[in-house]
Amino acid sequence: MTILVPITRVSIQSYPSGDDNPIKIVQGSRQRFTCASDGGRPASRIQWYLSGTNITGDSKVQADICNPGCNGKVISSSALEYIGNNVDNGNNIYCTAVNIVGHIVRSYYIDIVILYGPMISAISDQIIQEGNTLRVISNIDANPVSMLVWWSSASELSFRQYGPVLIIRNIQRTYSGYYTCHSMNTLIPSGQPSQNRTSVKRFYVTV
Numbered sequence: 001m002t003i004l005v006p007i008t009r010v011s012i013q014s015y016p017s018g019d020d021n022p023i024k025i026v027q028g029s030r031q032r033f034t035c036a037s038d039g040g041r042p043a044s045r046i047q048w049y050l051s052g053t054n055i056t057g058d059s060k061v062q063a064d065i066c067n068p069g070c071n072g073k074v075i076s077s078s079a080l081e082y083i084g085n086n087v088d089n090g091n092n093i094y095c096t097a098v099n100i101v102g103h104i105v106r107s108y109y110i111d112i113v114i115l116y117g118p119m120i121s122a123i124s125d126q127i128i129q130e131g132n133t134l135r136v137i138s139n140i141d142a143n144p145v146s147m148l149v150w151w152s153s154a155s156e157l158s159f160r161q162y163g164p165v166l167i168i169r170n171i172q173r174t175y176s177g178y179y180t181c182h183s184m185n186t187l188i189p190s191g192q193p194s195q196n197r198t199s200v201k202r203f204y205v206t207v
Contacts, residue, residue, distance in 0.1 A: 007040035017190030022111035035095035039073035117197025118183035
């Protein structure tokens, strides 16, 4: 006769970030998660969830482990390869395991922060009368939102202006030409080195 032994615990880990929670993942990069039960009889079936949506299809079942003296109680595990997507920012990943019908054990939640570089919205070409003030506002989406924004001119290489709004007072015809909005932020993913991301958007000013 086989005696059923229900599992009591399920653990979840991420690699290489370890126990970070929330975990910071760069958009488009791969993050590995593992889920493992404690010893039970029979083996457990593991399911993965992204904020309540079942994503088990993206995982792989690992071989059950029966350590010496386990008396038939096996440790079940599964690995999930997650690819960072900015629509998942603020969601969470967790897993469940069941080895006896009706007895479900859930891991704790790992919150997800998706990092991505600046994305500058299109800036329309500008037509302005000489002597007026030119104001161009940048619209930038990024995570983290802390970033450096600056402007340059193709016709005047020494021109630099910092901040999210380009302002040129008493503009002259000599200021006509291409201008560029530059933006940069620094991504610091969990367990990985930091990386700078930049974006540019070009437009033309006619005076």
